[in-house]
Amino acid sequence: MSAPQNRINNPSRRNFIAATAVGAASLGAVALAPGLHLIEVSQASAPSAGASSKVRWGMLIDTTKCASGCDECVQACNTENGINETVQDARQGSQWIRKIDLKDPQSGRQHSLPMMCQHCEKPPCVDVCPTGASMKRADGIVLVDRHICIGCRYCMMACPYKARSFVHQPLTEQNPQVPRGMGCVESCTFCVQRVDRGLKPACVEACPEGAMTFGDLNDPNSDIARRLANEASTQVRADLKLGLGVRYQGI
Amino acid sequence: MKAVALALLLALTSVLALAGAPKPVIRIENPGQCIAPAAEMRKNHMEMLKHQRDRTLRQGIRGEAASLNECINCHAGKTSGTVTGQDGFCQQCHSYVAVKLDCWDCHQPKAGNQHAATGVKP
Numbered sequence: 001m002s003a004p005q006n007r008i009n010n011p012s013r014r015n016f017i018a019a020t021a022v023g024a025a026s027l028g029a030v031a032l033a034p035g036l037h038l039i040e041v042s043q044a045s046a047p048s049a050g051a052s053s054k055v056r057w058g059m060l061i062d063t064t065k066c067a068s069g070c071d072e073c074v075q076a077c078n079t080e081n082g083i084n085e086t087v088q089d090a091r092q093g094s095q096w097i098r099k100i101d102l103k104d105p106q107s108g109r110q111h112s113l114p115m116m117c118q119h120c121e122k123p124p125c126v127d128v129c130p131t132g133a134s135m136k137r138a139d140g141i142v143l144v145d146r147h148i149c150i151g152c153r154y155c156m157m158a159c160p161y162k163a164r165s166f167v168h169q170p171l172t173e174q175n176p177q178v179p180r181g182m183g184c185v186e187s188c189t190f191c192v193q194r195v196d197r198g199l200k201p202a203c204v205e206a207c208p209e210g211a212m213t214f215g216d217l218n219d220p221n222s223d224i225a226r227r228l229a230n231e232a233s234t235q236v237r238a239d240l241k242l243g244l245g246v247r248y249q250g251i
Numbered sequence: 252m253k254a255v256a257l258a259l260l261l262a263l264t265s266v267l268a269l270a271g272a273p274k275p276v277i278r279i280e281n282p283g284q285c286i287a288p289a290a291e292m293r294k295n296h297m298e299m300l301k302h303q304r305d306r307t308l309r310q311g312i313r314g315e316a317a318s319l320n321e322c323i324n325c326h327a328g329k330t331s332g333t334v335t336g337q338d339g340f341c342q343q344c345h346s347y348v349a350v351k352l353d354c355w356d357c358h359q360p361k362a363g364n365q366h367a368a369t370g371v372k373p
């Protein structure tokens with residue numbers, strides 16, 4: 001135990017490290033040994049800290065504000081995520097978010113709402129995935145790791161919200177920030193590429209009625225947490241006890 | 252006798268192999284400082300990208316030195332705008348060593364903001 005500590009505290013070693021860091025800053029990249037480089041030092045800005053389990057991203061959708069016939073959120077999602085391919089069979093088109101119209105047959109009350117991946121705390125798609133491709137980030141965002149997805153589509157079967165789609169054809173016009181392609185399953189990512197830059201998901205930003213609120217459920221001062229604490233809200237199929245990140249009002 | 256014939260055959264095939272496969276022509280159209288020396292990049296770019304992709308996707312770590320999008324931004328051909336295709340920076344070597352390029356099945360191989368997402372309903 002003591003030997004490595006001594007080595008770290010050894011002044012000559014510290015000087016060497018400091019000297020190497022200076023060298024790296026001036027040269028751009030320094031070879032410490034074959035195959036080992038101080039590339040991080042040469043970068044102007046350090047990499048971000050990454051997703052934290054202190055944060056739990058969530059969304060609150062007020063269906064009383066959501067207008068029937070409006071699909072601005074769907075359009076914004078398609079633009080942001082490069083979902084622009086023409087599919088031969090309409091049933092095969094990718095839907096990361098879709099609009100649903102509901103009608104209570106007894107009262108005749110109608111409402112409209114967007115439905116997408118609910119970013120479960122205990123996602124069934126992660127449970128069933130045989131490869132570990134379906135995964136949940138520390139901050140609660142559920143994603144597909146396409147690098148190891150084999151396209152078996154178990155997760156599509158397991159999802160109670162019909163949130164996942166399968167890409168059936170080769171794609172060429174992807175957004176560089178949103179890789180997607182044939183043979184993999186995909187779904188709403190809460191626009192993770194935007195969230196990591198401190199932006200809101202595209203659908204939230206696009207909604208003309210302000211029906212969607214996005215934020216950190218764990219931060220008691222966030223808009224969304226305060227509203228959830230003071231107003232009634234529902235989780236769709238709450239009986240499944242999946243701990244949804246997306247909540248609805250007015251249904 | 253057999254051994255001699257075999258040796259002859261081996262020599263012949265290696266000569267043919269050397270003559271048959273044209274060496275890749277690597278054009279770097281936007282020369283500048285790469286994140287590591289060329290020899291290192293040739294040997295280890297796949298390892299760098301593999302570890303970085305897992306950290307980015309699974310841990311949400313952004314802005315690391317190794318980045319496929321940054322590769323494209325420097326190495327896309329000036330006229331083609333991409334790293335794929337006959338003269339593409341990636342394609343040249345990968346064709347030579349017969350290693351299939353899977354990256355571009357999902358990742359956008361074109362540089363800059365040529366992203367043509369139209370938002371048309373699928």
Ligand code: SF4
Binds near residue numbers: 133
């Ligand atoms: S389709 Fe992909 S993500 Fe879904 S269960 Fe199969 S391997 Fe996992």
